[in-house]
Amino acid sequence: MSCLTDTNVLKVEAAASLTHNVQPLLHEIRHALARLLDDGGHTVIDLRSLPLAAEEVEQLLDTLGQGEVYARLHALGPTEIVETRYPGVWVVVHFNNDNEVIGKTIEICDIPDLLRSQQEDIRLGLGQLQSQLA
Amino acid sequence: MSKDETLGEALRRQGITRRGFLKFCAATASMMALPPSMVPAIAAALEKARRPSVIWLSFQECTGCIESLTRSHSPTVEGLIFDAISLDYQHTLQAAAGSAAEAARETAMEENYGKYILIVDGSIPLANPGYSTIAGISNLAMLEETAKGAAAIVSMGSCAAFGGIPKAKPNPTGAVSVGDIIKDKPIINVPGCPPIPVVITGVLAHFLIFGTIPELDALGRPMAYYGQSIHDRCYRRPFYDKGKFANTFDDEGAKKGWCLYKLGCKGPTTYNACATTKWNDGTSFPIEAGHPCLGCSEPDFWDGGGFYKAISTPTGDVAKAAIYAAGAGAAAGLALGAMNRARRDKAVGEHVKTTIDDLEKGD
Numbered sequence: 001m002s003c004l005t006d007t008n009v010l011k012v013e014a015a016a017s018l019t020h021n022v023q024p025l026l027h028e029i030r031h032a033l034a035r036l037l038d039d040g041g042h043t044v045i046d047l048r049s050l051p052l053a054a055e056e057v058e059q060l061l062d063t064l065g066q067g068e069v070y071a072r073l074h075a076l077g078p079t080e081i082v083e084t085r086y087p088g089v090w091v092v093v094h095f096n097n098d099n100e101v102i103g104k105t106i107e108i109c110d111i112p113d114l115l116r117s118q119q120e121d122i123r124l125g126l127g128q129l130q131s132q133l134a
Numbered sequence: 135m136s137k138d139e140t141l142g143e144a145l146r147r148q149g150i151t152r153r154g155f156l157k158f159c160a161a162t163a164s165m166m167a168l169p170p171s172m173v174p175a176i177a178a179a180l181e182k183a184r185r186p187s188v189i190w191l192s193f194q195e196c197t198g199c200i201e202s203l204t205r206s207h208s209p210t211v212e213g214l215i216f217d218a219i220s221l222d223y224q225h226t227l228q229a230a231a232g233s234a235a236e237a238a239r240e241t242a243m244e245e246n247y248g249k250y251i252l253i254v255d256g257s258i259p260l261a262n263p264g265y266s267t268i269a270g271i272s273n274l275a276m277l278e279e280t281a282k283g284a285a286a287i288v289s290m291g292s293c294a295a296f297g298g299i300p301k302a303k304p305n306p307t308g309a310v311s312v313g314d315i316i317k318d319k320p321i322i323n324v325p326g327c328p329p330i331p332v333v334i335t336g337v338l339a340h341f342l343i344f345g346t347i348p349e350l351d352a353l354g355r356p357m358a359y360y361g362q363s364i365h366d367r368c369y370r371r372p373f374y375d376k377g378k379f380a381n382t383f384d385d386e387g388a389k390k391g392w393c394l395y396k397l398g399c400k401g402p403t404t405y406n407a408c409a410t411t412k413w414n415d416g417t418s419f420p421i422e423a424g425h426p427c428l429g430c431s432e433p434d435f436w437d438g439g440g441f442y443k444a445i446s447t448p449t450g451d452v453a454k455a456a457i458y459a460a461g462a463g464a465a466a467g468l469a470l471g472a473m474n475r476a477r478r479d480k481a482v483g484e485h486v487k488t489t490i491d492d493l494e495k496g497d
Contacts, residue, residue: 049164051368053369073153075153100415103160118153119152
């Protein structure tokens with residue numbers, strides 16, 4: 001019983017000795033960034049589909065760091081969109097209304113699609129503005 | 135949401151913006167283990183998806199599967215997927231009871247014949263139809279009747295998919311899986327004890343988006359979730375590769391989070407999404423909590439020779455005990471089968487209600 005109450009029992013060894021997926025991921029991001037410059041190609045990497053220990057996700061995000069843009073939008077729960085210290089590399093984290101993470105991606109693009117105003121929403125907004133002014 | 139309304143129309147009526155819808159599609163793609171490049175296709179298909187009728191039958195089960203699903207706390211994705219179906223019969227959740235509940239099932243079958251999705255959790259007893267009945271109808275009769283008009287069947291949980299714990303030796307009720315009975319319909323097996331909630335919503339989302347059943351493995355499981363072993367996706371896998379194992383639950387290896395293979399982990403022979411999807415709203419999965427994988431999404435996991443024996447270790451006396459149990463079970467099963475086969479066939483053929491007398495005769 002004592003071992004179950006010992007908080008150190010389940011602690012795993014340092015992240016660097018785990019899946020070793022951080023370095024290959026960083027190279028994948030490097031290739032995607034080069035492609036963005038070459039042909040404007042947009043790349044999305046779903047972090048939840050990869051075997052990564054929690055410490056490794058932290059290590060990856062620490063390496064990417066934070067750049068000039070931080071956006072938080074509210075659509076079916078909050079979403080945080082952060083441009084990393086490498087322009088064109090964005091970290092997008094979706095939450096539900098209970099603030100639980102439901103999606104975590106790295107997007108390599110000039111601007112993530114979710115930040116753009118959508119045609120349907122613009123049309124709806126125009127209608128509302130017209131009604132208000134009528 | 136009416137049955138003629140598309141999902142896109144229903145979401146707009148609820149005041150959900152296009153941006154919110156795209157976020158929902160991105161989360162759905164992640165949930166379904168589809169590449170993010172599929173998001174525009176998912177958005178286009180979900181926009182036009184119409185509400186399918188779903189009939190959910192619960193047979194020899196513990197209700198753990200429906201608990202797993204309803205206790206998941208991701209209302210954005212799973213709530214919307216569930217809003218997008220018409221759950222016309224689920225006897226644990228529905229308000230109606232008795233003949234009103236059965237009438238709801240019969241109406242849904244009639245109105246959606248050939249189009250509805252049938253979800254089944256629990257195994258089906260063949261030794262005596264009276265072992266498990268709903269409104270006096272045996273599980274076998276209800277399954278055969280409801281399966282006839284189904285577009286596809288989802289066997290939810292290890293009991294429906296493979297027989298599960300009811301089928302464990304000596305299998306006193308003669309439990310079998312849905313696939314042992316129904317041979318002429320597409321069946322999607324979603325095993326696990328219980329299955330991961332997003333897997334069932336992922337299967338429903340796939341049906342909504344593509345109008346087809348997902349790609350399945352040799353055991354009828356969706357490849358997107360069961361395509362890789364727990365072992366291959368496990369964050370402790372590098373310790374296995376280095377030969378670093380926990381030998382007891384409180385030794386140095388256990389404290390350092392080394393591989394649990396020697397403590398009986400069935401990760402190498404178990405195919406499921408626990409290691410990436412995780413449990414309790416993505417908090418962790420059994421191995422991350424320090425316990426070996428039990429292999430609950432594999433056939434006959436309960437009779438695998440001991441949860442704490444390494445899979446390559448001879449199981450010795452456990453195997454011998456299992457052989458004795460199987461012998462006794464087989465004999466009991468044969469006797470029960472001989473006694474009840476005629477009565478069961480008659481009941482199935484005529485849709486006769488099982489009575490208390492039937493149950494007593496079966497003893």
